[in-house]
Amino acid sequence: MKLLTAKMKMADAIHANYLLIPVINRFGISLGFGEKTIENICSEHDIDVDFFLAIINAFGNKNYFPESRLQTFSVIMIVKYLKKTHQYYRETLIPSIENLLELLLEKSSRKNKSLAVVKKFFDEFKKEFFAHLKREESITFPYVEEIYKMYQPVQKSIKKKKLISYSMKIYKAEHDEIDEKLYDLKNILIKYISGDFDNAICSAIIFELFRLEKDMEDHSRIEDNILMPIVAEMEKSLKLIKA
Amino acid sequence: MLTGKNVLIVSPNQLQAIGLKSILYEYFSPKEVDIQSEFDNSLNKHLAEYIFLSSDIYLAHQKKLQAITRKLVILTEFEQDEESFENPAMLNTTLSQTELVDKLETIFKKNAGKSEDDQNEKLSLREIEVLVLVARGFINKQIADKLSISLHTVMSHRKNITRKLGIKTVSGLTMYALLNGLIQPKDVR
Ligand SMILES: [Fe+2]
Ligand SMILES: [Fe+2]
Numbered sequence: 001m002k003l004l005t006a007k008m009k010m011a012d013a014i015h016a017n018y019l020l021i022p023v024i025n026r027f028g029i030s031l032g033f034g035e036k037t038i039e040n041i042c043s044e045h046d047i048d049v050d051f052f053l054a055i056i057n058a059f060g061n062k063n064y065f066p067e068s069r070l071q072t073f074s075v076i077m078i079v080k081y082l083k084k085t086h087q088y089y090r091e092t093l094i095p096s097i098e099n100l101l102e103l104l105l106e107k108s109s110r111k112n113k114s115l116a117v118v119k120k121f122f123d124e125f126k127k128e129f130f131a132h133l134k135r136e137e138s139i140t141f142p143y144v145e146e147i148y149k150m151y152q153p154v155q156k157s158i159k160k161k162k163l164i165s166y167s168m169k170i171y172k173a174e175h176d177e178i179d180e181k182l183y184d185l186k187n188i189l190i191k192y193i194s195g196d197f198d199n200a201i202c203s204a205i206i207f208e209l210f211r212l213e214k215d216m217e218d219h220s221r222i223e224d225n226i227l228m229p230i231v232a233e234m235e236k237s238l239k240l241i242k243a
Numbered sequence: 244m245l246t247g248k249n250v251l252i253v254s255p256n257q258l259q260a261i262g263l264k265s266i267l268y269e270y271f272s273p274k275e276v277d278i279q280s281e282f283d284n285s286l287n288k289h290l291a292e293y294i295f296l297s298s299d300i301y302l303a304h305q306k307k308l309q310a311i312t313r314k315l316v317i318l319t320e321f322e323q324d325e326e327s328f329e330n331p332a333m334l335n336t337t338l339s340q341t342e343l344v345d346k347l348e349t350i351f352k353k354n355a356g357k358s359e360d361d362q363n364e365k366l367s368l369r370e371i372e373v374l375v376l377v378a379r380g381f382i383n384k385q386i387a388d389k390l391s392i393s394l395h396t397v398m399s400h401r402k403n404i405t406r407k408l409g410i411k412t413v414s415g416l417t418m419y420a421l422l423n424g425l426i427q428p429k430d431v432r
Binding site: 114117118120121124180181183184185187188191192193194 | 408409410411412414415418419421422423428
């Protein structure tokens with residue numbers, strides 16, 4: 001994939017990879033870029049352009065993943081981006097898949113029991129997925145923000161007792177993979193759906209599931225390979241854990 | 244073919260290694276392609292089913308490499324005769340992209356063992372029995388007892404079921420069983 005740079009027009013970045021549209025939206029940038037460059041738009045929105053470039057270049061590009069560079073950015077910036085991504089899943093992508101599923105049930109023959117089975121499985125996946133997001137938002141991210149505050153030079157002396165008993169080690173252990181269920185759902189729709197059903201809607205659902213999978217893959221990579229190591233380093237230097 | 248298999252490329256020439264890696268990803272469907280720039284003794288433990296080696300690395304470590312049971316492909320810069328698909332196979336890296344893809348295809352085909360013939364096979368009756376019990380909520384130990392087979396056998400059935408159906412989770416298997424009428428909703432615990 002073409003490497004995106006600061007002087008490139010934002011519109012061209014989208015032409016190069018349209019899957020970036022929701023990623024860019026997460027930064028609060030909406031369509032209608034005109035001739036503006038990535039750099040222009042980032043400064044308009046007060047976004048760190050290097051961070052923005054690292055995120056969009058790493059998106060879905062397994063071979064280009066500047067871990068060492070991403071690890072130099074502030075954890076606050078990273079957490080903010082991760083939270084925005086959660087919001088996108090919860091408020092946009094999952095509801096859109098849900099609507100399509102409702103539509104599928106509506107438009108297909110009532111006699112087709114298999115669709116209800118699929119819907120039930122999706123509901124299970126959604127429940128698990130949302131629980132995952134919520135856990136990170138209520139425990140992991142606030143913890144990371146606290147660590148960051150303590151890490152700031154002036155505040156280093158602040159008592160450590162307020163901190164909840166949590167660590168990156170725990171995060172690592174509990175950071176389960178939710179993508180297996182998603183994979184199964186996709187595969188079952190592709191291989192085993194049967195009876196009377198609306199093929200166009202079903203295809204659209206599969207399309208959205210692939211998109212979700214790709215986005216989640218990128219998201220988890222940032223959590224596992226960027227957030228965890230940076231915060232673990234901070235824990236070490238704050239002597240929260242034995243080095 | 245190469246579908247789902249791991250590959251390791253050992254070459255000091257990164258550009259060559261990356262080029263090969265992207266050809267493998269573009270035309271075949273490997274699971275994972277790792278690149279190492281030099282020979283290291285942990286090669287033995289690497290999961291790769293195919294190991295591509297630059298010819299100088301192969302020559303320098305020929306003895307050690309002979310002990311490795313994986314399929315070896317040596318990257319050369321000259322034309323080979325027809326016998327060059329045997330282990331170790333040779334690949335002339337000066338060929339055009341189309342020719343390279345053809346040669347790789349031949350190498351992979353030659354080495355596709357019998358195990359690949361049953362890739363698309365349907366579930367066996369025993370596997371269906373295991374699947375139904377998994378879908379109904381039984382754990383491996385209970386399944387072993389019910390069917391009077393060892394735990395190890397249950398696990399190997401489950402592995403095969405997952406491979407054949409491409410379904411990884413228990414609830415996914417339950418959904419499959421429901422969709423195919425192997426169980427009824429009331430059977431799910
Ligand atoms: Fe997350
Ligand atoms: Fe996560």
